[in-house]
Amino acid sequence: MSTPLHTLRAGVIGTGFIGPVHIEALKRLGIQITAVCGSTASAEATARQWGIPEVYGNHNYRALVHSPNVDVVHITSPNKVHVEQSLAALAAGKHVVCEKPLGMNTRETARLVAAAAKSDRVFAVNYMCRFFPAILQMRAMVTRGDLGKIIHVQGHFFQDWLLKDTDYNWRLRASEGGKLRAVGDIGTHWIDAVSFILNARVNRVFATLETFHKTRQRPRAEVRTFARVDPAALIRYKVDTEDFGSVLLRFDRAKHGFADGVHANASISQVAAGWKCSLAVGIYGTQGSVQWDFQHPNEITLGRRDEPNQVLQRGTAGFSEDIAGFTDYPGGHPEGFPDSHKMHCRAVYEHIVNGGNAHPLFASAEDGHHEVGLCESILKSSRSGRWISIQPPLKVRPRS
Numbered sequence: 035m036s037t038p039l040h041t042l043r044a045g046v047i048g049t050g051f052i053g054p055v056h057i058e059a060l061k062r063l064g065i066q067i068t069a070v071c072g073s074t075a076s077a078e079a080t081a082r083q084w085g086i087p088e089v090y091g092n093h094n095y096r097a098l099v100h101s102p103n104v105d106v107v108h109i110t111s112p113n114k115v116h117v118e119q120s121l122a123a124l125a126a127g128k129h130v131v132c133e134k135p136l137g138m139n140t141r142e143t144a145r146l147v148a149a150a151a152k153s154d155r156v157f158a159v160n161y162m163c164r165f166f167p168a169i170l171q172m173r174a175m176v177t178r179g180d181l182g183k184i185i186h187v188q189g190h191f192f193q194d195w196l197l198k199d200t201d202y203n204w205r206l207r208a209s210e211g212g213k214l215r216a217v218g219d220i221g222t223h224w225i226d227a228v229s230f231i232l233n234a235r236v237n238r239v240f241a242t243l244e245t246f247h248k249t250r251q252r253p254r255a256e257v258r259t260f261a262r263v264d265p266a267a268l269i270r271y272k273v274d275t276e277d278f279g280s281v282l283l284r285f286d287r288a289k290h291g292f293a294d295g296v297h298a299n300a301s302i303s304q305v306a307a308g309w310k311c312s313l314a315v316g317i318y319g320t321q322g323s324v325q326w327d328f329q330h331p332n333e334i335t336l337g338r339r340d341e342p343n344q345v346l347q348r349g350t351a352g353f354s355e356d357i358a359g360f361t362d363y364p365g366g367h368p369e370g371f372p373d374s375h376k377m378h379c380r381a382v383y384e385h386i387v388n389g390g391n392a393h394p395l396f397a398s399a400e401d402g403h404h405e406v407g408l409c410e411s412i413l414k415s416s417r418s419g420r421w422i423s424i425q426p427p428l429k430v431r432p433r434s
């Protein structure tokens with residue numbers, strides 16, 4: 035009999051937009067949340083709302099990772115503290131679920147890959163798009179060869195919440211979020227999802243990046259993600275991250291023959307009016323294609339040249355039986371963004387309590403490091419106007 039997940043206790047660092055998404059996902063799985071950390075006022079409010087007993091204000095994450103009542107640390111703070119907080123959690127003997135991107139640059143994320151490899155704890159990066167049943171279904175179709183040999187992949191990740199020059203978030207500043215913003219923040223979700231579907235790694239990139247608002251205005255204090263900004267009392271600043279990226283990718287080293295040498299192109303934008311959160315992907319093979327959009331997560335469109343196209347819906351005969359393990363509600367009862375976090379957490383916590391698959395489906399520290407490396411290569415390509423080859427995966431000495 036498998037160990038129930040509620041035997042594990044979680045601590046969450048970060049109480050802004052995504053911290054509560056983790057909390058809600060964990061609560062839905064019956065996992066105990068014993069500690070929370072953030073700014074004092076926000077950590078206290080979050081603890082009151084969710085009934086969390088231990089509160090660490092003033093961003094005192096060290097106290098949280100050393101709490102004897104925490105087994106798994108969720109890091110949902112801004113990017114620039116992910117590596118330091120992950121290293122501290124691993125050193126304290128905790129399992130870690132870290133938000134993406136894993137860190138600010140590959141120099142620091144390489145340290146994390148090494149620390150995770152030496153530890154006997156589970157380390158996951160929250161590229162939770164992998165856990166949408168539609169993405170798993172597309173991966174199964176590619177692996178089985180249902181679409182024939184994959185030729186090319188096309189798509190976008192579009193949002194509009196940073197369209198105006200008065201829209202503000204810490205991500206806009208390279209010192210807070212990393213040198214790449216649109217690509218680092220949402221583009222890596224697209225690349226990770228496509229790599230997961232193809233079961234292949236990006237080998238080369240060519241990119242062009244553009245900052246449409248060279249200067250913007252911002253409030254004097256930080257605001258929560260997606261929060262409306264008061265247009266009074268703003269200060270002007272120079273923007274050092276991109277609003278838009280156009281990226282060409284070449285995938286190699288596929289785990290099977292159907293997805294070797296695939297070309298992909300994606301547009302990434304946080305200034306695309308009308309699009310709130312549209313991660314769209316189309317996979318095109320010699321026998322057919324399949325398309326999906328994050329904003330309509332319960333269905334995929336199957337395209338055939340000589341037969342009618344089909345819309346396949348989650349929870350119906352169109353989705354493979356094994357995909358049903360990643361969905362809790364019957365067809366016609368939509369699941370979406372919060373459910374993908376729940377399924378990601380479930381996969382990680384089941385792995386912690388039951389061990390099992392040596393190659394779990396969730397993203398590892400090495401995967402997170404790879405995405406940060408891709409961002410660096412994308413920036414290099416945009417600056418040089420050249421294709422850039424990606425470094426092979428880090429060789430880390432496994433735990434003895």
Ligand SMILES: NC(=O)c1ccc[n+]([C@@H]2O[C@H](COP(=O)([O-])OP(=O)(O)OC[C@H]3O[C@@H](n4cnc5c(N)ncnc54)[C@H](O)[C@@H]3O)[C@@H](O)[C@H]2O)c1
Pocket residue numbers: 047048049050051052053071072073076093094095110111112113115133134135160161162204219257258259
């Ligand atoms: N996987 C996803 O779908 C997804 C979605 C949104 C955000 N994210 C990631 O989650 C992270 C947080 O993003 P957000 O949108 O929630 O940001 P946010 O600004 O809304 O919230 C950040 C929180 O972290 C706290 N914080 C700031 N500095 C801290 C520190 N040193 N120690 C502890 N807490 C600190 C803030 O008080 C705030 O509560 C980012 O890395 C982002 O990329 C992931």
